[in-house]
Amino acid sequence: MSRSTKRRMIAALTCAFMTALFCCILCLFPDTSKAFHTKGPLTEDTDSLDTTPASAKPLNLGELRRKYSETFKFRGPEVKQIALTFDDVPDPRFTPQVLAALRKEGVKATFFVVGHRAKKHPELLRAIHRDGHIIGNHSFSHALFKNRSRSQFQNEILRTENIIANLVGYRPKLIRPPYGEINEEQVKWAKKSGYIIVNWNVDSLDWKGLDSEKVKQNVLKAAGPGSIVLQHAGGGTGSDLSGTIQALPEIIQTLKAKGYHFVTLPELLQTKKYK
Numbered sequence: 001m002s003r004s005t006k007r008r009m010i011a012a013l014t015c016a017f018m019t020a021l022f023c024c025i026l027c028l029f030p031d032t033s034k035a036f037h038t039k040g041p042l043t044e045d046t047d048s049l050d051t052t053p054a055s056a057k058p059l060n061l062g063e064l065r066r067k068y069s070e071t072f073k074f075r076g077p078e079v080k081q082i083a084l085t086f087d088d089v090p091d092p093r094f095t096p097q098v099l100a101a102l103r104k105e106g107v108k109a110t111f112f113v114v115g116h117r118a119k120k121h122p123e124l125l126r127a128i129h130r131d132g133h134i135i136g137n138h139s140f141s142h143a144l145f146k147n148r149s150r151s152q153f154q155n156e157i158l159r160t161e162n163i164i165a166n167l168v169g170y171r172p173k174l175i176r177p178p179y180g181e182i183n184e185e186q187v188k189w190a191k192k193s194g195y196i197i198v199n200w201n202v203d204s205l206d207w208k209g210l211d212s213e214k215v216k217q218n219v220l221k222a223a224g225p226g227s228i229v230l231q232h233a234g235g236g237t238g239s240d241l242s243g244t245i246q247a248l249p250e251i252i253q254t255l256k257a258k259g260y261h262f263v264t265l266p267e268l269l270q271t272k273k274y275k
C-alpha cells in the first residue's frame with residue numbers, strides 16, 4: 001500500500017467516524033437541536049407567563065358599557081330629553097331645597113338613595129317619592145363596589161332595597177354605583193337579577209362645593225339630547241351644595257328654552273322604576 005493510499009484511507013475513516021458521531025449526537029438530543037431552530041412549546045409557555053391574555057384583564061367602565069349595553073347605561077337615546085339625577089340622598093341640609101326648586105320648575109328627577117341615610121331620615125325619602133320623583137339604589141354605606149366581595153356587594157344593594165321598599169313600596173330597578181365604579185362580575189349579577197346600572201355623561205362636579213355659575217357652566221356646556229346629568233342633593237361633613245341648588249332654576253330654564261324636556265330615568269331609558 002502506497003503512502004498516499006494510506007493517507008486517503010485514514011481520511012475516509014476519520015470522515016466516517018465524525019459523521020457517525022454527529023448522527024449519534026442528533027439521535028441522543030433531537031429536541032435540543034430542534035429548540036435552537038424553532039419556537040418549541042417551552043418557549044411558548046414562557047411567553048404566556050410574561051403576557052397576560054386579554055380575556056383575563058378586568059374590563060374598564062367603557063368596555064363594560066359596550067359589552068353590557070342593555071344593563072349598563074350612561075346616557076339615553078338621542079332625543080330632546082334630559083334626565084336630572086341627584087345622588088347621596090336623603091340629607092336634611094340639602095334635599096328639601098332641591099325638592100323645592102324642582103317643584104317650582106315643574107320638573108321630575110331621579111334620586112339615588114344611600115341606605116343608611118334613608119334609615120335615618122325616612123320622612124325625607126317619603127317626601128321625594130310624594131313629589132313624584134323616582135328612587136334609585138346608591139348602596140347602603142356608599143361603598144366602593146369593586147373592592148367588595150360578592151356577598152358584601154349584594155348586601156349593599158339588598159339592604160338598601162329593603163329599606164326603600166318599606167318606605168315607598170317598590171324595589172328600585174336602577175342602581176348607581178358610588179363613584180360610578182363597578183366590576184364585570186357585579187354587572188353580570190345586576191343583569192341576571194333584573195337591575196339596570198346607570199352612570200352619567202354630564203358631571204356638574206357640584207360635590208366640590210363649586211359656586212352656582214360654575215355648576216351651571218359644567219352642566220350647560222355638556223348637556224345634549226339624551227343626557228344624564230349628575231348632581232347631588234346630599235353630601236358629607238362640611239359639604240356645600242348651595243351652588244347646585246342656586247343653579248337649578250337657570251339650568252332648567254335655559255335647557256327648556258332650547259327645546260329640551262326633563263324626564264325621569266325610567267322615561268328616558270324606557271324602562272320601569274321597579275324590578
Ligand SMILES: [Zn+2]
Nearest residue numbers: 087088178179
Ligand atoms: Zn354618591
